[in-house]
Amino acid sequence: MREAIRLAVEGLTSSRGGPFGAVVVKNGQIIGRGQNEVTSTNDPTAHAEINAIRQGCQKLGTFHLIGCELYTSCEPCPMCLSAIYWSRIDRYYFGCTSQDAAAIQFADDFIRHELSVPTEQRTIPAIPLMRDDALAAFAAWQAKTDRVAY
Helix, strand or coil, rough: CEEEHHHHHHHHHHCCCCCCEEEEEEEEEEEEEEEECCHHCCCCCCCCHHHHHHHHHHHHHCCCCCCCCEEEECCCCCHHHHHHHHHHHEEEEEECCCHHHHHHCHHHHHHHHHHHHCCCCCCCCCCCCCCHHHHHHHHHHHHCCCCCCC
């Protein structure tokens, strides 16, 4: 956790992005480090947790981080929480809470709320389109004999 916090401070003082840092650990060793780099890379997905997960996966040569833990300086936003679940990290630890982040104008709670609202009532319009055509890709996936399940 100390390394995640150190990365958060280093990232903000070097103007890489917001005050967030994260590390992925396997068997007591850090295998992935991340800082928030949203503003320096113009990438809204460049959160500390995402960057640490990407680095950890590259180091292990896999897209699952089973047997790993994530330490992050702040409670993960909905995107990062989803990445934690997709990567199958065993557990995560966090420092600051989402309420702490909201107090310094990080609006994770707005996104959390939007996810609980029916699609047709969300702030950003979500409009179903060409479902039957899109289902062809799913049918091809099901028929693919050499697919890698995830």
